[in-house]
Amino acid sequence: MAPVLPGNDSTKSNKVTKPKKPLYSRASKACSSCRRQKTRCFPSSDSIACLRCASMSQVCSFEEDLLKRATDPDNSKENIIGCLPNLDQNGSFDIKQTVQPESQVFKLSPIAKMNLNIDRKLKTLESGVSQILGLLRREGLSLSEPAAVSLDDTNEVQTEFGVDSKFEHKQHQQARQGNYEPGLDQIRPTAYAEQEKNFDEITTYTDYNEVTLNPFGSKLDLSDIPSLGAAHSTFITSPFASFTQCVAIDNLPIPLSNLALPRDHSRNSGSEFFIAGSLSKPQAIELLSTFRERYGRWVSFAHHISTELLLDRIMSKCPLLLIVACSLSLKYSDPYIRKHAEKYLRQSLVKELNQNLMIMPQCLEFMQALVILSVYALTLSDESFSVDGWFLSGVALQQFITKERAGNLISDRAEGISEEFQRLTVYRLWNHLCLAHLVNSVLSGRISIINSLNLHSGRKVLDLPESTNFDGRMVAECSLQLIVCEFLNSQSASKEKSLQVARGELVKWLEQWSYLFEQPANQFVELGYHYGYFLVLFHWNFKKLQSETTDVIYPGIQDSSVIDRILDVADSVSMRSMLYHTEKVLDSINSVDNSSYFAFLSDQVHFICVYSALVMVRLLRVITNRDRISVESVNEDLNQVEISSLELTRKLDRCYKLSVRYKQVSVDENDIPQKYATAIQSALVETFPTVQLSKAWLTDDNLEEN
Secondary structure, three states, X not given: OOOOOOOOHHHHHHOOOOOOXXXXXXXXXXXXXXXXXXXXXXXXXXXXXXHHHHHOOOOOHHHHHHHHHHHOHHHOOOOEOOEOOOEOOOOEEEEEOOOOOOEEEEEOOHHHHHHHHHHHHHHHHHHHHHHHHHXXXXXXXXXXXXXXXXXXXXXXXXXXOOEEEHHHHHHHHHHHHOOOOOOOOOOOOOOOHHHHOOOOOOOOOOOOOEEEEOOOOEEEEHHHOOOOOOOOHHHHOOHHHHHHHHOOHHHOOHHHHHHHOOOOOOOOOOOOOOOOOOOOHHHHHHHHHHHHHHHHHHOOOOOOOOHHHHHHHHHHHOHHHHHHHHHHHHHHOOHHHHHHHHHXXXXXXXXXXXXXXXXXXXOHHHHHHHHHHHHOOOOOOEOOEOOOHHHHHHHXXXXXXXXXXXXXXXXXXXXXXXXXXHHHHHHHHHHHHHHHHHHHHHHHOOOOOOOHHHHHHHHHHHHOOOOOHHHHHHHHHHHHHHHHHHHHOOOOOOHHHXXXXXXXXXXXXXXXXXXXXXXXXXXXXXHHHHHHHHHHHHHHHHHHHHHHOOOOOOOOOOOOHHHHHHHHHOOHHHHHHHHHHHHHHHHHHHOOOOHHHHHOOOHHHHHHHHHHHHHHHHHHHHHHHHHHHHHHXXXXXXXXXXXXXXXXXXXXXXXXXXXHHHHHHOOOOOOHHHHHHHHHHHHHHHHOOOOOOOOOOOOHHHHOOO
């Protein structure tokens, strides 16, 4: 048999021909996803992504690399993978191959297209902000400075954003000329808190997606916290709520029906004016208008609602809020009105509060009234009526939780109030209630009903488009007060460990919120930080005293021995630190140059500053005694804190200056400012009778009402 030679046609008929598989050329470089999966990476025929990423609808690293280079202005003309990219509006690249004359369009995946759009918007925003900042720098302006001002014959400056004092205008002019450099403690002096609104137009943005639950260190994702306004799942599935769905209204117990269908406790708008004969309606409108200017931030009244309409709405919903507003504004009003209306307003306040305190649930206006009562409890109290800020803020928080859990706070809004502003008001109310309650808990040494979990719900106010820097400061102060409150109530067996935890939390807080210190209207965030740090050290030294003695320590009124014993056991490091923080508190409050603004500060701020001044006097007495004993003793005292006579005088001057400020704003010999002034001056005279305080700062300009 003849051999079959290669190429002989007879062999083709004896073989079975199989279809050839399409040949895929592997990519010259594998994408990131294929490399991680250790699989082959094949290019796609109609997509920039590889075949595997395109089939799985995921972003391919090829797309990311191309987008980065295509959207970069420096690389816009660069050949990419041997091609010239031309991005159209549909997110497609018209790639003109160098090896092919025809044009071929490669599509981006939907996810990559979305990322591209986001990147475009971010670059546009970045460019716009850069242009604005460049214009401001060229003009020598700051973000917080009015664009144009005009002086009139009064002590005010009319600006595009509101009214500034002449002192403020002078500061703005000095800043433009480079002669004024505001420090961290600089408080923007203004007659009313409402006049700072031009600073609040800049929304505060901060990274708060993850927070630490003090003091345990566990992490919390704020996205897991439900927003305020919607009904909570715990309320919807609660036995009370489920019971109301199974039983007719007539067969429900009254407390259950009130939770399911809250009763309307509003007053008839046509009823007799509640303070008729003692205060006329025009006078009430004037007092309410003053309240909006000086204290309106605590209740978040809508700016577009006139005072006349606001008064009618408050009268129909909650007269208590109007009584509280008028009572607070009465202090610095016309003496004639104060003389004839103060007593009747106080009686009306007691009556309305007693009538509404046990009603559950209440309207939002009632909770706003309790906020003011809690923040200004000392001012609104007298011998016949004592206001407990801790108790009332706790009641308001329970009212808020009851109303908010059912999801009624957002929907229950007045005519003309948008849902967005109502939501902002609700978040502000929650934060202000939390702050008032935490501050009063720390001041009085009582346990707070607020914990880390429900407090952090208020942080979501920073997500709202109308939120301001003031809202950011409220959130920061709430977080700070919670750290201090939890440290004071901690039951840790190791006092050193608890102090270490508290210091760590304070450091974290300072890192997160330190940018607020650099803003013109820091609203005493730094003051609160130094006060809180001092309390931590003071309480830690008390724990130290407890561990060193078996005596039962119980302070009685007018008994100052406990403070002296605590300071006696403090070492030099603690003494220096406590002295530093109390001094920073006084520096912050003394930097407020406007007497009107100083007078309208919250009762808590005033008390904190007076308390810091009194403790500083005690600290200086202990320090000087140690220095004297160390000089007389042969052995060196390790707890000695050296202080010169000049430094001592300067520190005492800070306390004396504060006492003079309270004398300036006092309107009655028995009011709170007068008592504060007397307390500080008495402590100075009794403790350092031979020290001659410098009065160089008491010039006519400083004593003059700004």
